Amino acid sequence: MISYQDTLDYLYGLEHFGISLGLENINELCDSCGNPQDKLRIVHVAGSNGKGSSIAFLRQMLRRHGLSVGVYSSPHLRHFSERIVINETPISEAEIVALTRELRPVVEKIPRIVTFFDFTTCMALLYFARQAPDIVLLETGLGGRLDATNVARRPLLTMVTNIALEHEEFLGSTLLKVATEKAGILKPGVPLVSGVKQEKLRDFFAEKQREMAAASNFLGRDFRIRRHRDGSFSYYGPEYHFTGLRLAMGGRHQQDNAALALRALEYLSHEGLFETDAQLVAEALWEVRWPGRLQKVGSRPDIYLDGAHNLHGVRALEPELSSLATDRRLVLILGVMKDKRIKEMTARLVPLADEVIVTQAPLDRACSPERLAEEVRIHCSRVTVTTSVAEAFALARSRAGVDDLIFLTGSLYCVGEAFNVLDLPVL
Numbered sequence: 001m002i003s004y005q006d007t008l009d010y011l012y013g014l015e016h017f018g019i020s021l022g023l024e025n026i027n028e029l030c031d032s033c034g035n036p037q038d039k040l041r042i043v044h045v046a047g048s049n050g051k052g053s054s055i056a057f058l059r060q061m062l063r064r065h066g067l068s069v070g071v072y073s074s075p076h077l078r079h080f081s082e083r084i085v086i087n088e089t090p091i092s093e094a095e096i097v098a099l100t101r102e103l104r105p106v107v108e109k110i111p112r113i114v115t116f117f118d119f120t121t122c123m124a125l126l127y128f129a130r131q132a133p134d135i136v137l138l139e140t141g142l143g144g145r146l147d148a149t150n151v152a153r154r155p156l157l158t159m160v161t162n163i164a165l166e167h168e169e170f171l172g173s174t175l176l177k178v179a180t181e182k183a184g185i186l187k188p189g190v191p192l193v194s195g196v197k198q199e200k201l202r203d204f205f206a207e208k209q210r211e212m213a214a215a216s217n218f219l220g221r222d223f224r225i226r227r228h229r230d231g232s233f234s235y236y237g238p239e240y241h242f243t244g245l246r247l248a249m250g251g252r253h254q255q256d257n258a259a260l261a262l263r264a265l266e267y268l269s270h271e272g273l274f275e276t277d278a279q280l281v282a283e284a285l286w287e288v289r290w291p292g293r294l295q296k297v298g299s300r301p302d303i304y305l306d307g308a309h310n311l312h313g314v315r316a317l318e319p320e321l322s323s324l325a326t327d328r329r330l331v332l333i334l335g336v337m338k339d340k341r342i343k344e345m346t347a348r349l350v351p352l353a354d355e356v357i358v359t360q361a362p363l364d365r366a367c368s369p370e371r372l373a374e375e376v377r378i379h380c381s382r383v384t385v386t387t388s389v390a391e392a393f394a395l396a397r398s399r400a401g402v403d404d405l406i407f408l409t410g411s412l413y414c415v416g417e418a419f420n421v422l423d424l425p426v427l
Contacts, residue, residue, distance in 0.1 A: 004093040004097055007100045008080060010104070020115050021146035021147065022146050025118040026122060026148040026150075028106075029107070029122040037151050037152045039132075040070075040136045042135075042154075043137050043138065043157045043159065044138050044140070044150075045137060045159040045161070046158070047195070048312055049164065051139050051140070054260045055261075056288050056289075057260075057284075058137060061262075061280070061285070067133075068086060070127075070137070071139075072121070072124040072139060073139040074120075075413065075416065076426075078416060081093070081096065083124065084128075086133050095127060099126060117142075118148050121141075144183065144185040154190075155190055157191055158190055159192070160183070160193075160196060161260060162312065163196050164178070165310075165311065186214070187212065191215040193260055194219070194260075195256055195257070235259055237266050239269075248288065249289065250320060251294050252320075258285055265281070292306065292412060300403075301405060305409070307412040307415045309336070309410065311340075314345045314349055314409075318348050321409075325352055329355075330405045331354065331404060331407070332349065332353035333358075333414075334408075335360050335361055335367075335369075335389065335408075336367045337363075337365045339365065346379060350376050354382065356383050358383065358392075359389050360372075366411070366413070373385050
């Protein structure tokens with residue numbers, strides 16, 4: 001009998017193969033399982049930032065309207081099971097063991113390297129097909145065109161949250177090249193909801209949709225929000241107007257993510273599965289908590305975690321962090337992946353800090369603390385190098401007063417390590 005730990009060891013062992021974009025493996029895996037993706041109502045979500053938050057808002061609104069919802073997302077923070085969730089319940093250890101045992105013989109017959117993401121995507125689709133939730137929200141891992149989730153051939157709806165330079169060695173070194181990869185999830189006749197704001201990129205996506213005889217909907221053009229001084233906002237869509245909406249999640253950018261979810265909700269209401277209720281919409285948006293996104297996890301001193309992991313995310317975080325750090329000392333814990341735009345990220349974040357503790361997640365992709373410290377020292381004289389998030393937190397707590405602020409950011413993997421160090425609940 002294979003244990004759960006043995007199963008995880010096998011799955012994480014696949015990560016050593018790294019990233020291998022392409023659909024051959026996932027197509028072969030899904031074919032062997034009867035193409036479970038074709039049995040699901042799928043919303044396929046791509047984008048550089050905001051995918052997780054947009055999915056969280058949409059999921060909660062659908063749940064409040066009585067639907068069962070499957071979510072496939074990555075990365076996880078503490079437990080593998082966070083990646084595959086139906087309603088409020090993550091996939092069980094027994095199911096993970098059973099599905100791995102079922103799929104492993106198929107993998108061993110494929111004459112190519114099957115990656116962790118190939119395997120887990122097929123596992124999620126097979127699990128959802130057997131459990132039959134009303135809607136599945138499917139988050140891309142990297143890009144779109146060659147991402148394993150693009151095995152979804154007939155989604156109800158596609159979403160592209162925004163476009164920023166990221167993973168340049170895989171997606172290209174210009175915004176248009178990145179957009180081209182994200183646009184790979186677009187399908188004939190399937191509507192697009194997008195938060196892309198650059199006019200040139202909007203035109204690109206709109207033309208792609210016209211070629212496929214499908215509608216395109218852009219935030220600020222086809223639907224919009226109005227922010228109010230009291231922190232609330234109103235949504236104006238083609239079909240519904242909602243006023244006095246509030247979010248518990250911090251950051252102005254979260255209102256944009258909520259707007260994308262609201263437009264998606266309008267589309268999904270056409271499926272005949274629910275009737276939209278304004279009160280339920282407002283309650284659902286307020287209820288959403290998304291771990292590791294501008295999340296307060298401690299007091300005296302205040303401790304916050306945020307998964308901003310690229311320049312676009314850092315730009316959104318910058319005003320929020322600046323506001324939090326007003327009139328108090330900021331101890332910034334920073335860990336970044338080495339394939340990110342480190343110079344630009346540190347130039348925005350580090351000047352806000354009184355002291356920086358650099359660290360790393362236990363991954364080959366992580367930027368070494370020594371290398372990161374070189375960039376940090378350009379903007380801050382008080383810099384300390386640590387080799388783990390646990391060490392970084394121990395040091396930060398020893399140096400921060402009760403009225404200070406400890407803030408960790410730069411990588412979702414470091415946020416995940418923080419969840420383990422601080423023993424925080426995720427779901």
